[in-house]
Amino acid sequence: MKYTQGKYLILKKSAIARNIYSFEILCPEVADVATAGQFVHIRVEGFTLRRPVSICGIDKNKGTLRIVFEIRGEGTEMLSHLNEGCLIDMLAPLGHGFTLNQDFRKVILIGGGIGTPPMLPIAEFYGSKATVITGFRSADAVILQNDFKSTGAETVLCTDDGSLGIHGFVTQPFEEIINSEKIDAVYACGPMPMLKNISRKAIEKNIYCEISLEERMGCGIGACLVCACRTKKNDEEYFAHVCKEGPVFNAKEVIFNG
Amino acid sequence: MADLSVNICGVDFKNPIIPASGVFGYGREYEELFPLSKLGGIATKGTTITRRNGNPSPRIAETPSGMLNSVGLQNPGIDYFIETELPNLLTKDTVIIANIAGSTVEECVTIAEKIDKTDVHMIELNISCPNVKQGGAAFGTSCASAENITAEVRKATEKPLIVKLSPNVTSIADIAKAVESAGADSVSLINTLLGMRIDINTQRPILKNNVGGLSGSAVFPIAVRMVWQVANAVKIPVIGMGGVSSGKDAIELMMAGASAVQVGAAIFTDPFAPVKIIDEMNEWLDSKNIKSVREIIGSVKPW
Structure with missing residues (x-):
């Protein structure tokens, strides 16, 4: 559980949706100990406070982490100006991550908006045992669908305005699944109202549920x-x-x- | 290699840099990054008589060159501190300054009595927390109440007593004189300045407590001014703080009259800030051929 602070090389940067960016960062000592659900704390030049960003991918062989963040204010805006070849100052990996269990047979992962990225390392762990339900405001905010599909997980996509996938919130397909199958665990990250709903329904069904x-x-x-x-x-x-x-x-x- | 050691109220510090109360907890989290023995001292998280949950979140907001916080003295209480955290801290080969706060004078006295029986090196009495409804800054904003609480706590302990002052007053020098006359061995300043930010889209203050304490580089010039005024007003040593983020800042605050320097918000930006500041001070002193950091205390030459 050791964390370090250092400046690490951004190997790859991509804009993956409107105001949403993905960085692949070379940081072997961080990647080596990072686990699903942890985050990195990023120093942004000219700002007093660091910005916490959840970890979206851990490649221990390549020694890289992937992070995905949305421009929310001046700090994340400045962060989005960093490019491939730049150094990023991180204190990482931090926090207490998700509990993953090889014996679970069927799990549900739920991501709301920019809460979706930390679900990806869980999907990689569970593969086809996972169903990933993600919800976004509209089609132009949808991220990571192909990444989830490539893990072998089943994916269910919702948008608030119906511009892509199911028209509605993630709670609807979630309820349908937990009412029809035996689920061993639920993992969720997203807006508080979503987490509150998911938690209440999972607890009612006596399903183990972790939220970020x-x-x-x-x-x-x-x-x-x-x-x-x-x-x-x-x-x-x-x-x-x-x-x-x-x-x-x-x-x-x-x-x-x- | 300049001599960085200072002596405050008979307590030897290997260097004048002390993480300020509140940012550093009890040091456990930072020990993962560097040995605590590198520090001159540690001012521990403000301790109250019983456990406090603090204020609702959000408790922090970025501001230009600084930040606001409204933690509200969340802490596990004095007994937990003495039993669980203090024994570990006392093995770290650095000066331990126990920061204490209370809603009433009696609470502060009780906490001081308990700490008096431990091996803590110094007590820092917080009469300046802007984030609690009772006590806190209320004690520190009038000379009479500051003098009264200092005199009562003074009777409760033989330990060197530092009183931490609020900048949210008309004359901080007058408050400093009042606590000096009541028996304080030292004063530390400045605590945070009361501030506020509003999210103009939601019309809601960013902090759930509405208001909070401003710290960081933005307040540094105020800290320099107040340390200078207080150092000129009292005979007891002054511990300076407020927006220090580099070795040069620390040198400047010492020139203004500080005998030691606490570091707060800078640690959020760079967790290694206290260690870097110590190295930078050393380099600066060497470059000027100054043998001891003590030579620069109060060495400003005002016009």
Whole structure:
């Protein structure tokens, strides 16, 4: 679980949807220890705070990581100006990732929007045992569909406006599957309302469910206690920290607002 | 290799650089990156009498050359600190400064009494946290209340007592004089400046607490000014902080009158910042042929 800070070479950059970029980064010591669900904390020149970005691919043989991020503000905009051949300053790998189990026979992966990238390493682990349900605002925001297909996983695509795939939210195909098959685990990342719905339905069906949360972050390693999220620990409310105790939590432990 | 050691209230520091309270936890996470023995000291996360959950998220926001935070003193409480974190910290060959905070004077006194029985090297009494509803900065914004709480905590401990001051006051020098007269051995400044950001698309403040403490490079000139004013007003040593992110910044704050320097927000940008600052100070002193960092304390030549 050792993390390091360093400047690493961007081998490949691609624009994969509107305002969404993919970097392949050469960082053997990070790739060597990184696991699905962890994140990297990126320094952006001219900004005080680092930007956390989830890991979308880990290639231990090539010693590379892949990250996919969306321009959300000035920091990620600046990050998107980095090109192939540039160095990227990362503190990584950070956080507590997903629990993967070789014995699981059927799992569901759910990604909402820019919450989709951390699902890819899980799909690579489970292959054809996984069904990946992804949802996006519209066709121009859809990412990673071919990457998921190449893992052997079954894919289900939804868009809010119906411009591609199923017209509607990910919760609808999710419910259909859990009502018709035995599912061993659910993994999800995306907007809070989506995570709340998925968690509630998985818990009702007694399916093991892990969700990856996002929060504005400081140090990224668990020292500053900035990125608090409400959880339950021994039936008592406990402010856990997304950067160290998360970003992945057992859905049963998370307290959702409202 | 210049002599970087300083002595504050009889406590020897191998160098004047101290990660500020709040950014560094109890050092465990940073020990993965560098040995804590490289640091002059560590100001530990503010400890209250019982466990606190702190404020709701979001608790942090980027600002031009800085950041706002509103953590609200989340911490596991004094007993956990003494039993679980302190024994480990005391093995790290660096000065341990226990930062304490309370909602009432009595709470601060109780915490100080408990810490007095430990091997902590110094106590830093926080009378300047802008992010808690009770206590916090309320103690630090009037001379009378600052003097009162300092005098009460002073009675509770023999340890060197640093009082951490708020910049959100009319005259920080007057507050410094008040705590000096009440028995403080040192003052540290500046805590964060109260600030606010609003997301103009949602019309909502970015911080759930609405307001928070501003830190980072943006506040550095204010820190230099306040350290200079306070150093001229009191006889006790001043520990400076506020936006220090390089060895040159640390030198500047010491020239203004600081005997040691705490580093906060810069650690978020670069976790190695304290170690780099120590190296940069050493290089600068060598380049100027200055034998000891102590020579530069308060050495500014004002017009």
